[in-house]
Amino acid sequence: DAMVIQNPRYQVTQFGKPVTLSCSQTLNHNVMYWYQQKSSQAPKLLFHYYDKDFNNEADTPDNFQSRRPNTSFCFLDIRSPGLGDAAMYLCATSRDFGTSGRNEQYFGPGTRLTVT
């Protein structure tokens, strides 16, 4: 089955210790997104890739970086995690249909990040 996979599902890191989260997809979608979601909040978009074109959100801290080495994979790097970065990190993909906006986003299972 075509799907979005995230690894690891749970990640514990120490304050200030870099961490990398990964996402892969078999849907062959050209858009990949990274979201942060905290308890009882809506998903918050950090950035997204349209093919290799990187789109950062204005309020995404510099502490968060991303790489997309190929169509299937995307990584989220948190350079110096703080306690406030503890959250669920969600990867999603969609197929872009131009200006129609008909880009259903499909989510992976998420990575729960704990910062100690």
Added chain:
Amino acid sequence: QKEVEQNSGPLSVPEGAIASLNCTYSDQGSQSFFWYRQYSGKSPELIMFIYSNGDKEDGRFTAQLNKASQYVSLLIRDSQPSDSATYLCAVNIPPHAGNNRKLIWGLGTSLAVNP
């Protein structure tokens, strides 16, 4: 300020009843509307999308869109305890307002279906 609003709930319905979830949005130019179901501790799951005015049915789910009134709703017929979750409404950013690959999210409505 582009917004999507939902009642936070909790909305409580008995098993077998119809659950009605509502969402309003602020930008008239929005074109695409999505309903996601999210169980506690899990990721959002796309359950319905609708692009045209009117109703769209899929199994026990019906999405209703009224662009003139700027609302979209989700009806769940024959509600089951397994439908208990948070339902997130998401609306695309229209092209004139920016990157329409992005969604504006509501905070979600918590639904509890009681056996």
